[in-house]
Amino acid sequence: MTAVVEIDGLLKTYRRRGRRHRALAGFTMTVEQGQVHGFLGPNGSGKTTTLRALLGLIQADGGAMRMFGRLVPGALPDVVGRVGAVVENPRFFPGFTGRDTLRLLADAGGVPPGRVDAKLELVGLADRARDRVRTYSLGMRQRLAVASALLKDPELVILDEPANGLDPAGIREMRQLMRDLADGGTTVLFSSHLLAEVQQVCDAVTIIAGGRRVAAGPVEDVLASHTEDAVRVRLAAGELAPAAQVLVRAGATVRQEGGHLLVGNVQRPAWVTYVLAEHGLFLEELVPAKVDLESVFLALTGAGPDGPPARAAGGPADRRAGEPEPGSGDRDGDAADRARAEVDA
Ligand SMILES: Nc1ncnc2c1ncn2[C@@H]1O[C@H](COP(=O)(O)OP(=O)(O)OP(=O)(O)O)[C@@H](O)[C@H]1O
Numbered sequence: 482m483t484a485v486v487e488i489d490g491l492l493k494t495y496r497r498r499g500r501r502h503r504a505l506a507g508f509t510m511t512v513e514q515g516q517v518h519g520f521l522g523p524n525g526s527g528k529t530t531t532l533r534a535l536l537g538l539i540q541a542d543g544g545a546m547r548m549f550g551r552l553v554p555g556a557l558p559d560v561v562g563r564v565g566a567v568v569e570n571p572r573f574f575p576g577f578t579g580r581d582t583l584r585l586l587a588d589a590g591g592v593p594p595g596r597v598d599a600k601l602e603l604v605g606l607a608d609r610a611r612d613r614v615r616t617y618s619l620g621m622r623q624r625l626a627v628a629s630a631l632l633k634d635p636e637l638v639i640l641d642e643p644a645n646g647l648d649p650a651g652i653r654e655m656r657q658l659m660r661d662l663a664d665g666g667t668t669v670l671f672s673s674h675l676l677a678e679v680q681q682v683c684d685a686v687t688i689i690a691g692g693r694r695v696a697a698g699p700v701e702d703v704l705a706s707h708t709e710d711a712v713r714v715r716l717a718a719g720e721l722a723p724a725a726q727v728l729v730r731a732g733a734t735v736r737q738e739g740g741h742l743l744v745g746n747v748q749r750p751a752w753v754t755y756v757l758a759e760h761g762l763f764l765e766e767l768v769p770a771k772v773d774l775e776s777v778f779l780a781l782t783g784a785g786p787d788g789p790p791a792r793a794a795g796g797p798a799d800r801r802a803g804e805p806e807p808g809s810g811d812r813d814g815d816a817a818d819r820a821r822a823e824v825d826a
Pocket residue numbers: 495496497502503504522523524525526527528529530531
Protein backbone atom coordinates (compact mmCIF):
# COMPACT_ATOMS: atom_id res chain seq x y z
CA MET A 482 0.00 0.00 0.00
CA THR A 483 1.11 3.55 -0.70
CA ALA A 484 0.99 6.15 2.03
CA VAL A 485 -0.71 9.33 0.87
CA VAL A 486 -0.26 11.18 4.16
CA GLU A 487 2.60 10.57 6.59
CA ILE A 488 2.96 12.58 9.75
CA ASP A 489 5.81 11.87 12.11
CA GLY A 490 6.45 13.40 15.52
CA LEU A 491 4.43 16.56 14.89
CA LEU A 492 4.84 19.28 17.53
CA LYS A 493 2.83 22.41 18.04
CA THR A 494 2.68 24.75 21.01
CA TYR A 495 0.32 27.72 21.02
CA ARG A 496 0.95 30.79 23.07
CA ARG A 497 -2.18 32.04 24.76
CA ARG A 498 -2.15 35.19 26.87
CA GLY A 499 1.54 34.75 27.57
CA ARG A 500 1.18 31.08 28.45
CA ARG A 501 2.26 28.10 26.41
CA HIS A 502 -0.20 25.41 25.49
CA ARG A 503 1.08 22.27 23.86
CA ALA A 504 -1.50 21.12 21.29
CA LEU A 505 0.57 18.42 19.57
CA ALA A 506 3.15 16.39 21.43
CA GLY A 507 4.81 14.26 18.79
CA PHE A 508 1.76 13.19 16.83
CA THR A 509 2.12 10.49 14.19
CA MET A 510 -0.32 9.29 11.53
CA THR A 511 -0.25 7.38 8.25
CA VAL A 512 -3.10 7.40 5.74
CA GLU A 513 -2.96 4.80 3.00
CA GLN A 514 -4.14 5.37 -0.53
CA GLY A 515 -7.80 4.61 -1.21
CA GLN A 516 -8.77 4.53 2.46
CA VAL A 517 -11.54 6.30 4.22
CA HIS A 518 -9.48 7.20 7.26
CA GLY A 519 -11.20 8.44 10.42
CA PHE A 520 -9.28 10.87 12.60
CA LEU A 521 -10.82 10.67 16.06
CA GLY A 522 -10.28 12.47 19.29
CA PRO A 523 -12.07 14.34 22.03
CA ASN A 524 -12.56 18.11 21.87
CA GLY A 525 -9.27 19.94 22.00
CA SER A 526 -7.15 16.85 21.35
CA GLY A 527 -5.37 18.35 18.35
CA LYS A 528 -7.28 17.22 15.25
CA THR A 529 -7.83 20.61 13.66
CA THR A 530 -4.31 21.70 14.56
CA THR A 531 -2.94 18.63 12.75
CA LEU A 532 -5.02 19.19 9.64
CA ARG A 533 -4.21 22.89 9.54
CA ALA A 534 -0.49 22.15 9.85
CA LEU A 535 -0.72 19.56 7.10
CA LEU A 536 -2.32 22.10 4.78
CA GLY A 537 0.16 24.84 5.62
CA LEU A 538 -2.44 27.00 7.39
CA ILE A 539 -0.32 27.10 10.53
CA GLN A 540 3.32 26.33 11.10
CA ALA A 541 4.28 23.31 13.20
CA ASP A 542 7.17 23.58 15.64
CA GLY A 543 8.71 20.25 14.72
CA GLY A 544 8.21 16.85 13.14
CA ALA A 545 7.87 15.83 9.51
CA MET A 546 4.86 15.67 7.21
CA ARG A 547 4.56 14.20 3.74
CA MET A 548 1.76 14.20 1.20
CA PHE A 549 2.15 11.91 -1.80
CA GLY A 550 5.68 11.25 -0.58
CA ARG A 551 6.65 14.94 -0.73
CA LEU A 552 7.72 16.89 2.33
CA VAL A 553 5.17 19.55 3.25
CA PRO A 554 4.70 22.42 3.71
CA GLY A 555 7.74 22.89 1.43
CA ALA A 556 6.26 20.92 -1.48
CA LEU A 557 2.67 22.11 -0.97
CA PRO A 558 2.64 24.14 -4.20
CA ASP A 559 3.43 20.92 -6.10
CA VAL A 560 0.86 18.70 -4.39
CA VAL A 561 -1.96 21.07 -3.52
CA GLY A 562 -3.65 20.49 -6.87
CA ARG A 563 -4.17 16.86 -5.86
CA VAL A 564 -5.80 17.74 -2.53
CA GLY A 565 -9.29 19.04 -1.74
CA ALA A 566 -9.90 20.20 1.81
CA VAL A 567 -12.56 21.70 4.03
CA VAL A 568 -10.86 22.62 7.27
CA GLU A 569 -11.79 26.20 8.02
CA ASN A 570 -15.41 27.21 8.50
CA PRO A 571 -16.69 27.57 4.96
CA ARG A 572 -17.44 31.18 4.03
CA PHE A 573 -19.38 32.04 0.91
CA PHE A 574 -20.94 35.14 -0.58
CA PRO A 575 -24.45 35.01 0.88
CA GLY A 576 -25.98 36.66 -2.17
CA PHE A 577 -24.63 34.05 -4.60
CA THR A 578 -26.52 30.90 -5.44
CA GLY A 579 -24.85 27.56 -4.74
CA ARG A 580 -24.28 27.05 -8.44
CA ASP A 581 -22.81 30.53 -8.97
CA THR A 582 -20.51 29.95 -6.00
CA LEU A 583 -19.12 26.78 -7.52
CA ARG A 584 -18.92 28.32 -10.99
CA LEU A 585 -16.83 31.14 -9.60
CA LEU A 586 -14.54 28.70 -7.80
CA ALA A 587 -14.31 26.47 -10.86
CA ASP A 588 -13.39 29.45 -12.98
CA ALA A 589 -10.74 30.59 -10.50
CA GLY A 590 -9.28 27.09 -10.30
CA GLY A 591 -9.29 26.39 -14.04
CA VAL A 592 -11.85 23.62 -13.63
CA PRO A 593 -14.29 22.93 -16.50
CA PRO A 594 -17.65 24.55 -15.61
CA GLY A 595 -19.44 21.38 -16.63
CA ARG A 596 -18.24 19.77 -13.42
CA VAL A 597 -20.24 22.13 -11.23
CA ASP A 598 -23.63 20.46 -11.61
CA ALA A 599 -22.13 17.00 -11.16
CA LYS A 600 -20.61 18.02 -7.83
CA LEU A 601 -23.84 19.68 -6.67
CA GLU A 602 -25.64 16.46 -7.51
CA LEU A 603 -23.00 14.41 -5.70
CA VAL A 604 -23.45 16.30 -2.42
CA GLY A 605 -27.24 16.36 -2.68
CA LEU A 606 -27.64 20.07 -3.42
CA ALA A 607 -28.87 19.89 -7.01
CA ASP A 608 -32.41 20.95 -6.18
CA ARG A 609 -31.20 23.97 -4.15
CA ALA A 610 -28.52 24.99 -6.64
CA ARG A 611 -30.47 28.07 -7.76
CA ASP A 612 -31.13 29.32 -4.21
CA ARG A 613 -28.95 31.93 -2.58
CA VAL A 614 -26.42 30.69 -0.05
CA ARG A 615 -27.94 32.97 2.60
CA THR A 616 -30.99 30.69 2.58
CA TYR A 617 -28.88 27.57 3.18
CA SER A 618 -28.75 25.79 6.51
CA LEU A 619 -25.40 25.12 8.17
CA GLY A 620 -25.52 21.57 6.85
CA MET A 621 -26.16 22.77 3.29
CA ARG A 622 -23.23 25.19 3.51
CA GLN A 623 -21.15 22.27 4.72
CA ARG A 624 -22.17 20.27 1.68
CA LEU A 625 -21.44 23.19 -0.61
CA ALA A 626 -17.98 23.38 0.92
CA VAL A 627 -17.45 19.68 0.26
CA ALA A 628 -18.62 20.16 -3.34
CA SER A 629 -16.10 22.97 -3.74
CA ALA A 630 -13.34 20.72 -2.39
CA LEU A 631 -14.30 18.07 -4.95
CA LEU A 632 -14.32 20.40 -7.95
CA LYS A 633 -10.81 19.57 -9.03
CA ASP A 634 -11.39 15.80 -8.66
CA PRO A 635 -8.71 15.53 -5.98
CA GLU A 636 -6.87 12.32 -5.17
CA LEU A 637 -6.97 13.17 -1.45
CA VAL A 638 -9.92 14.78 0.32
CA ILE A 639 -9.44 16.19 3.82
CA LEU A 640 -12.56 17.10 5.78
CA ASP A 641 -12.63 18.50 9.31
CA GLU A 642 -15.81 17.33 11.05
CA PRO A 643 -17.82 16.98 7.81
CA ALA A 644 -20.91 15.85 9.70
CA ASN A 645 -21.11 19.12 11.65
CA GLY A 646 -24.50 20.71 11.22
CA LEU A 647 -25.93 17.78 9.27
CA ASP A 648 -29.13 16.04 10.31
CA PRO A 649 -29.13 12.23 10.56
CA ALA A 650 -30.14 11.84 6.91
CA GLY A 651 -27.41 14.29 5.89
CA ILE A 652 -24.85 12.36 7.93
CA ARG A 653 -25.85 9.15 6.19
CA GLU A 654 -25.49 10.83 2.81
CA MET A 655 -22.08 12.25 3.75
CA ARG A 656 -21.00 8.79 4.85
CA GLN A 657 -22.15 7.32 1.55
CA LEU A 658 -20.39 10.10 -0.34
CA MET A 659 -17.09 9.39 1.44
CA ARG A 660 -17.49 5.68 0.76
CA ASP A 661 -18.26 6.32 -2.92
CA LEU A 662 -15.22 8.58 -3.22
CA ALA A 663 -12.96 5.92 -1.72
CA ASP A 664 -14.49 3.22 -3.88
CA GLY A 665 -13.62 5.40 -6.85
CA GLY A 666 -9.99 5.53 -5.72
CA THR A 667 -9.99 8.84 -3.80
CA THR A 668 -8.38 8.82 -0.37
CA VAL A 669 -10.55 10.43 2.29
CA LEU A 670 -9.19 11.70 5.60
CA PHE A 671 -11.80 13.16 7.93
CA SER A 672 -11.97 14.11 11.56
CA SER A 673 -15.00 13.35 13.67
CA HIS A 674 -16.33 12.68 17.11
CA LEU A 675 -19.38 10.82 15.77
CA LEU A 676 -17.92 7.45 16.49
CA ALA A 677 -20.75 5.27 15.30
CA GLU A 678 -20.54 6.98 11.93
CA VAL A 679 -16.79 6.53 11.81
CA GLN A 680 -17.03 2.85 12.56
CA GLN A 681 -19.49 2.34 9.73
CA VAL A 682 -17.60 4.18 7.04
CA CYS A 683 -13.88 3.89 7.81
CA ASP A 684 -11.29 1.43 6.63
CA ALA A 685 -8.84 2.68 9.23
CA VAL A 686 -8.72 5.09 12.14
CA THR A 687 -6.22 7.13 14.08
CA ILE A 688 -7.22 8.12 17.60
CA ILE A 689 -5.61 11.18 19.13
CA ALA A 690 -5.71 12.31 22.76
CA GLY A 691 -3.72 15.11 24.33
CA GLY A 692 -1.84 15.76 21.10
CA ARG A 693 -0.56 12.18 20.80
CA ARG A 694 -1.67 9.17 18.83
CA VAL A 695 -3.16 6.62 21.19
CA ALA A 696 -4.32 4.03 18.66
CA ALA A 697 -4.23 3.46 14.94
CA GLY A 698 -4.95 0.82 12.35
CA PRO A 699 -7.76 -0.89 10.49
CA VAL A 700 -11.01 -0.51 12.43
CA GLU A 701 -11.29 -4.28 13.04
CA ASP A 702 -7.74 -4.41 14.46
CA VAL A 703 -8.32 -1.47 16.79
CA LEU A 704 -11.55 -3.09 17.98
CA ALA A 705 -10.00 -6.56 18.26
CA SER A 706 -7.15 -5.30 20.40
CA HIS A 707 -9.68 -4.18 22.98
CA THR A 708 -12.28 -6.91 22.75
CA GLU A 709 -11.14 -8.82 25.79
CA ASP A 710 -11.25 -5.67 27.86
CA ALA A 711 -14.91 -4.90 28.33
CA VAL A 712 -17.81 -6.53 30.10
CA ARG A 713 -21.45 -5.65 30.43
CA VAL A 714 -22.69 -5.73 34.01
CA ARG A 715 -26.27 -5.70 35.24
CA LEU A 716 -27.20 -4.74 38.79
CA ALA A 717 -30.36 -3.68 40.59
CA ALA A 718 -31.36 -0.22 39.30
CA GLY A 719 -30.49 1.55 42.54
CA GLU A 720 -27.00 0.07 42.56
CA LEU A 721 -25.86 1.16 39.12
CA ALA A 722 -24.56 4.58 40.17
CA PRO A 723 -22.66 3.40 43.29
CA ALA A 724 -21.22 0.48 41.31
CA ALA A 725 -20.06 2.83 38.57
CA GLN A 726 -18.34 5.03 41.14
CA VAL A 727 -16.60 2.10 42.78
CA LEU A 728 -15.37 0.69 39.47
CA VAL A 729 -14.13 4.04 38.19
CA ARG A 730 -12.29 4.61 41.47
CA ALA A 731 -10.67 1.21 41.03
CA GLY A 732 -9.38 2.17 37.57
CA ALA A 733 -12.00 0.87 35.14
CA THR A 734 -13.78 2.93 32.54
CA VAL A 735 -17.53 2.88 32.95
CA ARG A 736 -20.43 3.95 30.83
CA GLN A 737 -24.05 3.46 31.77
CA GLU A 738 -26.18 2.06 28.97
CA GLY A 739 -29.83 1.72 29.95
CA GLY A 740 -30.07 -0.74 32.82
CA HIS A 741 -26.49 -1.93 32.75
CA LEU A 742 -22.91 -0.72 32.89
CA LEU A 743 -20.35 -1.14 30.16
CA VAL A 744 -17.11 -1.62 32.06
CA GLY A 745 -13.83 -1.28 30.19
CA ASN A 746 -10.21 -1.84 31.12
CA VAL A 747 -11.08 -5.21 32.59
CA GLN A 748 -8.71 -8.05 31.85
CA ARG A 749 -10.36 -10.55 34.18
CA PRO A 750 -14.14 -10.41 34.62
CA ALA A 751 -13.69 -11.84 38.12
CA TRP A 752 -12.04 -8.57 39.09
CA VAL A 753 -15.35 -6.74 38.57
CA THR A 754 -17.15 -9.23 40.81
CA TYR A 755 -14.44 -8.85 43.44
CA VAL A 756 -14.41 -5.04 43.45
CA LEU A 757 -18.18 -4.80 43.63
CA ALA A 758 -18.56 -7.46 46.32
CA GLU A 759 -15.92 -5.67 48.40
CA HIS A 760 -18.32 -2.75 48.51
CA GLY A 761 -21.41 -4.82 49.22
CA LEU A 762 -22.64 -4.64 45.62
CA PHE A 763 -23.70 -7.86 43.94
CA LEU A 764 -24.17 -8.14 40.23
CA GLU A 765 -27.03 -9.93 38.53
CA GLU A 766 -25.34 -10.57 35.21
CA LEU A 767 -21.91 -10.19 33.65
CA VAL A 768 -21.27 -10.85 29.97
CA PRO A 769 -18.37 -10.01 27.65
CA ALA A 770 -19.24 -6.83 25.79
CA LYS A 771 -19.14 -6.53 22.07
CA VAL A 772 -16.77 -3.64 21.82
CA ASP A 773 -17.55 -0.79 19.49
CA LEU A 774 -15.32 2.05 18.53
CA GLU A 775 -17.01 4.30 21.04
CA SER A 776 -15.97 2.14 23.98
CA VAL A 777 -12.43 1.92 22.63
CA PHE A 778 -12.36 5.67 22.26
CA LEU A 779 -13.65 6.06 25.80
CA ALA A 780 -11.06 3.69 27.18
CA LEU A 781 -8.17 5.30 25.33
CA THR A 782 -9.00 8.94 25.74
CA GLY A 783 -10.98 8.89 28.98
CA ALA A 784 -13.66 10.99 27.33
CA GLY A 785 -16.95 10.22 25.72
CA PRO A 786 -17.71 12.05 22.51
CA ASP A 787 -20.19 14.34 24.17
CA GLY A 788 -19.30 14.24 27.79
CA PRO A 789 -16.59 14.78 30.33
CA PRO A 790 -13.95 12.18 31.09
CA ALA A 791 -15.53 9.07 32.53
CA ARG A 792 -12.44 7.88 34.33
CA ALA A 793 -11.74 9.22 37.77
CA ALA A 794 -8.25 10.24 38.80
CA GLY A 795 -8.05 6.51 39.28
CA GLY A 796 -4.32 5.85 39.67
CA PRO A 797 -2.96 3.32 42.08
CA ALA A 798 -2.89 5.93 44.83
CA ASP A 799 -6.66 6.18 44.61
CA ARG A 800 -7.09 2.49 45.13
CA ARG A 801 -7.84 1.09 48.55
CA ALA A 802 -5.12 -0.93 50.19
CA GLY A 803 -5.37 -4.55 49.17
CA GLU A 804 -7.52 -3.85 46.14
CA PRO A 805 -6.20 -5.53 43.02
CA GLU A 806 -5.09 -3.62 39.96
CA PRO A 807 -7.80 -3.15 37.38
CA GLY A 808 -8.58 -6.38 35.63
CA SER A 809 -6.16 -8.70 37.39
CA GLY A 810 -3.86 -9.01 40.29
CA ASP A 811 -0.69 -8.88 38.26
CA ARG A 812 -1.23 -5.91 36.02
CA ASP A 813 1.04 -2.98 36.28
CA GLY A 814 -0.10 0.59 35.85
CA ASP A 815 -3.50 2.17 35.84
CA ALA A 816 -5.92 2.52 32.99
CA ALA A 817 -4.16 5.48 31.47
CA ASP A 818 -0.79 3.74 31.70
CA ARG A 819 -2.24 0.74 30.00
CA ALA A 820 -3.75 2.78 27.21
CA ARG A 821 -0.41 4.46 26.74
CA ALA A 822 1.59 1.24 26.86
CA GLU A 823 -0.43 -0.71 24.43
CA VAL A 824 -0.18 1.80 21.71
CA ASP A 825 2.46 4.21 20.80
CA ALA A 826 2.27 7.39 22.82
N1 LIG B 1 -5.10 29.53 17.71
C1 LIG B 1 -4.99 28.93 18.90
N2 LIG B 1 -4.43 29.57 19.94
C2 LIG B 1 -4.31 28.98 21.14
N3 LIG B 1 -4.69 27.71 21.40
C3 LIG B 1 -5.26 27.02 20.41
C4 LIG B 1 -5.44 27.59 19.11
N4 LIG B 1 -6.03 26.65 18.31
C5 LIG B 1 -6.20 25.56 19.09
N5 LIG B 1 -5.75 25.78 20.34
C6 LIG B 1 -5.74 24.81 21.45
O1 LIG B 1 -5.01 23.66 21.04
C7 LIG B 1 -5.67 22.47 21.47
C8 LIG B 1 -6.02 21.61 20.28
O2 LIG B 1 -7.04 22.27 19.55
P1 LIG B 1 -7.64 21.66 18.21
O3 LIG B 1 -8.61 22.68 17.67
O4 LIG B 1 -6.57 21.21 17.33
O5 LIG B 1 -8.42 20.39 18.76
P2 LIG B 1 -9.54 19.51 18.07
O6 LIG B 1 -9.20 18.10 18.38
O7 LIG B 1 -9.69 19.89 16.64
O8 LIG B 1 -10.82 19.94 18.89
P3 LIG B 1 -12.37 20.03 18.42
O9 LIG B 1 -12.85 18.62 18.26
O10 LIG B 1 -13.02 20.72 19.60
O11 LIG B 1 -12.41 20.84 17.17
C9 LIG B 1 -6.88 22.93 22.29
O12 LIG B 1 -6.52 22.95 23.65
C10 LIG B 1 -7.14 24.32 21.76
O13 LIG B 1 -7.72 25.12 22.77
